[in-house]
Amino acid sequence: MAIEWSAAAREFHLRNDQVSYVIRVLENGSLGHVYFGATLAEGKSYGHLVPGEFYGFSNRLGQPVPLEFPTGGTGDYRIPALTVELPDGSGAVELRYKSHRILPGKAGLPGLPSTYVDLGLEAETLEITVADHVAQIEVRLLYTIYRDRPLVVREARIVNSGPSPVIVRGAMSASLDLPDAGWEFVSLSGEWARECHVERLALRPGRQSVSSTRGASGHQHNPFVALTRPSTTEEHGEAYGFSLVYSGNFLLEAEVDSFGTTRVRAGINPDGFSWLLGPGAEFVTPEVVLVFSAGGLGELSDAYHCLFRERLASGPWRDRVRPIVINNWEATYFNFDEPKLLAIASAAHDLGIELFVLDDGWFGRRNDDTTSLGDWQVNLSKLPGGLDSLARKVEDIGMRFGIWIEPEMVSRHSDLFAQHPEWAIGIPTRPRTEGRNQYVLDMSRPEVVNHLFGVVSQILGSAPIAYVKWDMNRNITEPYSPTLPAWRQGEFMHRYILGVYSLYERLTRAFPEVLFESCAGGGGRFDPGMLAFAPQAWTSDDTDAIERLRIQWGTSLPYPLSSMSAHVSAVPNHQVGRVTPLATRAAVAFFGVFGYELDPTTLSVEERADVADQVAFYKQWRDLLQRGRFLRLRSPFEGDRDETAWMTVARDGRSAVVGHYRILSRPNPGPQRLRLRGLDPTAAYRVSTWPSAGQVAAGPAIPVVLGGDELMSAGLVLESNRASAERGDFRARLYVLEAT
Ligand code: DGJ
Numbered sequence: 001m002a003i004e005w006s007a008a009a010r011e012f013h014l015r016n017d018q019v020s021y022v023i024r025v026l027e028n029g030s031l032g033h034v035y036f037g038a039t040l041a042e043g044k045s046y047g048h049l050v051p052g053e054f055y056g057f058s059n060r061l062g063q064p065v066p067l068e069f070p071t072g073g074t075g076d077y078r079i080p081a082l083t084v085e086l087p088d089g090s091g092a093v094e095l096r097y098k099s100h101r102i103l104p105g106k107a108g109l110p111g112l113p114s115t116y117v118d119l120g121l122e123a124e125t126l127e128i129t130v131a132d133h134v135a136q137i138e139v140r141l142l143y144t145i146y147r148d149r150p151l152v153v154r155e156a157r158i159v160n161s162g163p164s165p166v167i168v169r170g171a172m173s174a175s176l177d178l179p180d181a182g183w184e185f186v187s188l189s190g191e192w193a194r195e196c197h198v199e200r201l202a203l204r205p206g207r208q209s210v211s212s213t214r215g216a217s218g219h220q221h222n223p224f225v226a227l228t229r230p231s232t233t234e235e236h237g238e239a240y241g242f243s244l245v246y247s248g249n250f251l252l253e254a255e256v257d258s259f260g261t262t263r264v265r266a267g268i269n270p271d272g273f274s275w276l277l278g279p280g281a282e283f284v285t286p287e288v289v290l291v292f293s294a295g296g297l298g299e300l301s302d303a304y305h306c307l308f309r310e311r312l313a314s315g316p317w318r319d320r321v322r323p324i325v326i327n328n329w330e331a332t333y334f335n336f337d338e339p340k341l342l343a344i345a346s347a348a349h350d351l352g353i354e355l356f357v358l359d360d361g362w363f364g365r366r367n368d369d370t371t372s373l374g375d376w377q378v379n380l381s382k383l384p385g386g387l388d389s390l391a392r393k394v395e396d397i398g399m400r401f402g403i404w405i406e407p408e409m410v411s412r413h414s415d416l417f418a419q420h421p422e423w424a425i426g427i428p429t430r431p432r433t434e435g436r437n438q439y440v441l442d443m444s445r446p447e448v449v450n451h452l453f454g455v456v457s458q459i460l461g462s463a464p465i466a467y468v469k470w471d472m473n474r475n476i477t478e479p480y481s482p483t484l485p486a487w488r489q490g491e492f493m494h495r496y497i498l499g500v501y502s503l504y505e506r507l508t509r510a511f512p513e514v515l516f517e518s519c520a521g522g523g524g525r526f527d528p529g530m531l532a533f534a535p536q537a538w539t540s541d542d543t544d545a546i547e548r549l550r551i552q553w554g555t556s557l558p559y560p561l562s563s564m565s566a567h568v569s570a571v572p573n574h575q576v577g578r579v580t581p582l583a584t585r586a587a588v589a590f591f592g593v594f595g596y597e598l599d600p601t602t603l604s605v606e607e608r609a610d611v612a613d614q615v616a617f618y619k620q621w622r623d624l625l626q627r628g629r630f631l632r633l634r635s636p637f638e639g640d641r642d643e644t645a646w647m648t649v650a651r652d653g654r655s656a657v658v659g660h661y662r663i664l665s666r667p668n669p670g671p672q673r674l675r676l677r678g679l680d681p682t683a684a685y686r687v688s689t690w691p692s693a694g695q696v697a698a699g700p701a702i703p704v705v706l707g708g709d710e711l712m713s714a715g716l717v718l719e720s721n722r723a724s725a726e727r728g729d730f731r732a733r734l735y736v737l738e739a740t
Pocket of ligand 1: 275329359360404471473519520521522538540
């Protein structure tokens with residue numbers, strides 16, 4: 001890995017064995033983008049790749065000169081990276097190279113989550129300063145390249161170097177120009193209970209984007225997109241990934257211009273945003289992770305998985321396998337007392353489950369969702385001994401104890417709202433819109449963050465609490481803070497999320513042993529910003545195994561299995577009413593951070609035996625499932641959408657767990673094979689199936705030892721549903737491979 005600077009060619013080349021990123025100072029001083037893709041030879045100039053440089057950019061209005069951080073108003077009409085309003089009301093900016101530094105390692109971002117280095121030598125950072133002397137604006141562009149990852153991490157810092165305030169109206173983290181438009185735009189879109197469905201559409205002239213204006217990244221679009229060739233598959237072909245390390249309003253946008261080139265920009269959504277930059281002040285954008293893969297979406301995902309697991313997640317839980325939890329939400333909703341909870345914990349412990357999570361309803365007068373958010377005192381009529389007594393009883397049973405909180409919220413019917421109505425977000429002249437009967441607290445106010453830090457610290461210090469599920473169940477309306485002057489209200493949404501990050505940062509620092517799980521009505525804030533503090537997230541409120549195939553498949557494009565909580569729940573499923581076999585529910589949830597969301601005291605003897613078997617299976621393969629290489633094999637979004645297959649293979653290729661799922665049963669099916677990936681072609685694997693005889697019929701009579709070459713080239717022979725015991729909808733079969 002190295003960052004080369006050629007003074008003669010005026011070129012930077014960030015390079016490792018997997019990718020190159022080349023930047024050139026153009027003749028007029030603009031910072032030109034030359035190349036991002038597979039590694040190029042070092043010590044050479046690539047400046048001739050920049051078209052039109054010889055004409056001088058600003059004399060060629062609208063020409064597609066590729067630029068690193070484009071601005072508007074001086075002849076480039078494509079989507080800009082920076083939009084400002086200068087003291088005279090004008091907005092034209094032309095940034096020119098000023099200086100650069102090459103630094104070992106990677107620094108953190110003030111107030112924002114970021115990827116990091118453990119050892120200085122594993123990455124290098126290039127900082128280029130560009131400036132406009134007329135506008136008196138400087139921009140510091142930061143690029144980090146790791147030694148052994150196919151990616152570049154970018155961010156930008158906008159500095160007002162003039163004597164008067166400037167308004168930043170849009171500041172992207174990165175802009176990337178690509179020389180053609182033969183790409184498809186892959187995004188993860190959906191809604192509550194159906195997050196991260198994969199959308200893939202060819203780029204067309206004009207703009208295509210995903211974004212949020214909700215104050216959270218949102219259920220509707222994840223802050224991740226990929227550009228793929230039409231021929232790109234999981235295994236083959238080019239793919240670029242853009243993943244924004246941010247949890248608030250975001251924009252990921254591609255524009256195909258009239259010359260057939262593509263520009264992608266990623267950053268805070270300029271819609272509704274502005275930031276007043278006083279003299280000398282700096283605005284820091286969140287960072288964006290740009291991955292290039294020539295090996296399809298599978299390789300792209302693996303790059304994100306490794307980075308997010310190893311250098312975004314932090315604290316002691318980064319490297320620990322995660323406990324199997326039982327959560328009482330779908331078992332009891334708000335209707336519980338201590339004996340009921342202890343009965344659930346005790347039955348769960350008997351089945352091998354390791355941690356009991358007390359979900360919503362343990363505080364204030366909260367017997368439904370109309371009241372008490374903000375009043376974080378235990379409800380003594382439900383839990384007479386308090387949290388400490390309950391937690392210790394759970395520990396006596398042999399389990400760890402965790403709780404649910406929703407600190408950013410307040411109910412209209414709460415003591416907190418009665419005391420501090422001004423802390424709830426709203427515009428004084430308008431009624432506040434309620435969502436789930438609650439308001440959002442103004443996290444842009446330091447006193448609110450301080451209050452919440454005190455309250456949550458007190459809870460965490462009051463009992464042996466090992467885990468926290470931090471929920472967030474509604475989006476922001478009437479965005480406004482009376483603490484900001486009128487001309488700074490455009491800062492509110494970003495200041496809100498900075499307040500959330502500050503609370504997370506203080507709590508995770510004060511309680512490093514607590515495992516935090518983020519949640520926003522399921523996957524409404526499943527993003528890299530949250531993963532920096534909470535290494536796992538509740539993937540979706542939809543716990544139906546069949547719905548989860550699509551949700552978990554899509555979520556896995558950027559996010560590792562170690563970040564995706566997945567629970568087995570009761571049937572008929574509470575979200576869709578579907579009845580699926582218990583084994584299928586487990587076989588889907590195994591590919592995530594496994595747990596249960598049901599009442600184990602109501603299980604039959606057979607079901608209890610099955611759950612105990614599932615827990616034992618997950619414990620045996622947990623390390624592989626949480627930290628192995630996840631490979632998607634058959635997509636629930638393609639073909640007849642009736643089948644899904646995926647696998648997790650150990651990094652050394654010595655073991656793997658393969659999941660194959662058939663949604664609807666087929667009459668008279670033909671023979672089928674499933675080609676596996678990531679195995680050692682020279683190894684022989686012992687193949688066994690799960691569930692074993694007893695839960696459903698035993699697996700097919702496949703030979704027990706098969707070669708890695710055969711499994712990858714010819715494929716694994718799948719059992720068909722000709723056998724009567726295999727018939728029926730919603731079937732799953734796991735195949736476990738162990739090298740002999
Ligand atoms: C939404 C979450 O996603 C659920 O799992 C549960 O915690 C409820 N909130 C509780 O109100």
